[in-house]
Amino acid sequence: MFTVANVIAFLVGRRRLVPSGHLGSSRFVQTTLINSGLVEMVKSIIPPLTYTSHKGDAGRIGVIGGSQDYTGAPYFAAISSLKLGADLSHVFCAKDAASVIKSYSPELIVHPVLDHPDAGSEVDEWLPRLHAIVLGPGLGRNDKIISNAKVIIDKIKKLGIPIVIDADGLYLVTEYPEIIKDYTKAILTPNVVEFSRLYQKMLGRKPSEDEPVNNVKRLSQQLGYVTIVQKGENDIISNGTQVLVCCGEGSPRRCGGQGDLLSGAMGTFIYWAHMAVEKKTYNQSFEIYGPTVCAAYAACLLTRECNRRAFHKHQRSTTTSDMANSHDLGSSVKFIHAWLGTSVSVLENWQQEISFDNMSDIHPTEDGRTGCSLANEAKSHDLGSSVKFIHAWLGTSMSMSLKIGNKRFHLITCLTYTQLKMEDLGVLLQMSSGLDLLAHIVTSELAHIVTSELAHIVTSELSHIVTSELSHIVTSELAHIVTSELSHIVTSELSHIVTSELSHFLTSELSHIVTSELSHIVTSELSHIVT
Numbered sequence: 001m002f003t004v005a006n007v008i009a010f011l012v013g014r015r016r017l018v019p020s021g022h023l024g025s026s027r028f029v030q031t032t033l034i035n036s037g038l039v040e041m042v043k044s045i046i047p048p049l050t051y052t053s054h055k056g057d058a059g060r061i062g063v064i065g066g067s068q069d070y071t072g073a074p075y076f077a078a079i080s081s082l083k084l085g086a087d088l089s090h091v092f093c094a095k096d097a098a099s100v101i102k103s104y105s106p107e108l109i110v111h112p113v114l115d116h117p118d119a120g121s122e123v124d125e126w127l128p129r130l131h132a133i134v135l136g137p138g139l140g141r142n143d144k145i146i147s148n149a150k151v152i153i154d155k156i157k158k159l160g161i162p163i164v165i166d167a168d169g170l171y172l173v174t175e176y177p178e179i180i181k182d183y184t185k186a187i188l189t190p191n192v193v194e195f196s197r198l199y200q201k202m203l204g205r206k207p208s209e210d211e212p213v214n215n216v217k218r219l220s221q222q223l224g225y226v227t228i229v230q231k232g233e234n235d236i237i238s239n240g241t242q243v244l245v246c247c248g249e250g251s252p253r254r255c256g257g258q259g260d261l262l263s264g265a266m267g268t269f270i271y272w273a274h275m276a277v278e279k280k281t282y283n284q285s286f287e288i289y290g291p292t293v294c295a296a297y298a299a300c301l302l303t304r305e306c307n308r309r310a311f312h313k314h315q316r317s318t319t320t321s322d323m324a325n326s327h328d329l330g331s332s333v334k335f336i337h338a339w340l341g342t343s344v345s346v347l348e349n350w351q352q353e354i355s356f357d358n359m360s361d362i363h364p365t366e367d368g369r370t371g372c373s374l375a376n377e378a379k380s381h382d383l384g385s386s387v388k389f390i391h392a393w394l395g396t397s398m399s400m401s402l403k404i405g406n407k408r409f410h411l412i413t414c415l416t417y418t419q420l421k422m423e424d425l426g427v428l429l430q431m432s433s434g435l436d437l438l439a440h441i442v443t444s445e446l447a448h449i450v451t452s453e454l455a456h457i458v459t460s461e462l463s464h465i466v467t468s469e470l471s472h473i474v475t476s477e478l479a480h481i482v483t484s485e486l487s488h489i490v491t492s493e494l495s496h497i498v499t500s501e502l503s504h505f506l507t508s509e510l511s512h513i514v515t516s517e518l519s520h521i522v523t524s525e526l527s528h529i530v531t
């Protein structure tokens, strides 16, 4: 059944239609993009950018993973932590993976130590300087590596460093759950399959399909209140007590590596969250949810936004690299899909940031239901721009401007809660003329799509014409030059050859004739005289 809340959320464009009851019966906070209490919570942990800070203050993150087979995963995690705002990102990987990972990016500091017989001691030099660890992306399941990773986890726990465990790190935890049990500075980020394996190991039965939220809570409790993020259509986060569900729009594209981007970003956020605890900069919601749930929620939010942006741009061609960067091949594939009608319908994606006035006074109601929150002009590209967007939106970027002239700009981002009553809809429509709002969204999105598609077609057509004309001109000019040069060379060479050959021939022939004639004359004259 679809609730009014779901329909409105869909109409304002921040959510897919999800039947109510989809996540089971547990009471929890489900958010699409923005619940202003949670926004404030994330905002409160993000360190300000100042000119007095030193390299490393915003985070030195270590990614432990990377094997001969998997080099992309640790790269995605490490670059994601860095692009989010950490100052330094280290990768500790197997020897064979190191130069490959280095070749992806000069930004990363790569240590080829994981398959070293004494990997534990090799990382000793670095661990105490790291603020957070992401363990598992591309680690592989080789026995030696897994046993080295176990030793490293022990050292991490002794140092009290926050840790995010993902991918093959979860295989390790499933095999040896005691290694992470009760370490509440840990976040585990299983996908559906990894979750099911770990759940079965800990609870001795399959997770029930009807109660996904309770499953996550239960697993967290069983592991001694370690925070779990079950990734999927909705990211379900629990520390065994609190539950948050992040179900922002994201995208329907499921290419490999998205989980790695998520765990990398979570590495940076978990450090920031613990720093907030130390500096006591957190807000009230943070006191409820704590650093691990806050970090997990922030990273899920960011990854979904990044995914949405990359997909908006690249559609079916979206890859995890597109989420981190931007590539021409991808946009060409996108164009072809759009042109063939095989891209996802543009109308499914018309929801974008919109600005309008007088919406600043909607505050969360007592049951946590939220209206709107701020946003600024944050356009542009994928991970970078998602980070920029999130920072701007949270007011933690340096360039954030909430007021333009004497107007405030705001964005409707979230209207969803488990129950949104009809009177709320009335209030909403009254407040800002809901129909105008819808018209505004549709018009602006359509204008955007048409403009961008036209620009694309014109650019590509012009480039085609210019290329073909240029190639024509160049070819004909070259032909002309070559022909005339060749003719010149051939003529002059021929004339030279002919002249020299003739002169040679004539000289030799003449000399021959003259010699023979002279000899003849001389002989005959001499014979005559003698006679």
Ligand SMILES: NC(=O)C1=CN([C@@H]2O[C@H](COP(=O)(O)OP(=O)(O)OC[C@H]3O[C@@H](n4cnc5c(N)ncnc54)[C@H](OP(=O)(O)O)[C@@H]3O)[C@@H](O)[C@H]2O)[C@@H](O)CC1
Pocket: 069, 070, 071, 072, 073, 074, 136, 137, 138, 139, 140, 167, 168, 191, 192, 193, 194, 256, 257, 259, 260
């Ligand atoms: N570019 C790179 O370097 C990348 C490297 N990566 C690295 O690869 C390593 C192994 O990771 P993994 O997730 O493939 O292994 P594992 O958990 O054993 O899954 C085994 C099988 O379970 C299924 N399955 C998996 N996920 C599912 C889902 N969400 N929903 C439903 N089913 C799902 C699926 O089974 P299938 O559908 O094929 O039957 C799958 O084949 C790890 O180190 C990771 O970091 C990746 O990060 C990607 C980018």
Ligand SMILES: Nc1ncnc2c1ncn2[C@@H]1O[C@H](COP(=O)(O)OP(=O)(O)OP(=O)(O)O)[C@@H](O)[C@H]1O
Pocket: 167, 190, 191, 192, 231, 232, 233, 234, 235, 249, 250, 251, 252, 254, 255, 256, 257, 258, 259, 260, 261, 262, 300, 303, 304, 307
């Ligand atoms: N069905 C879905 N609908 C929307 N978003 C999804 C869906 N499944 C995954 N995601 C998004 O992708 C993120 C990573 O989840 P995923 O299940 O791909 O992890 P993973 O399998 O560990 O990834 P990786 O390929 O890096 O190993 C989630 O946090 C969520 O943002």
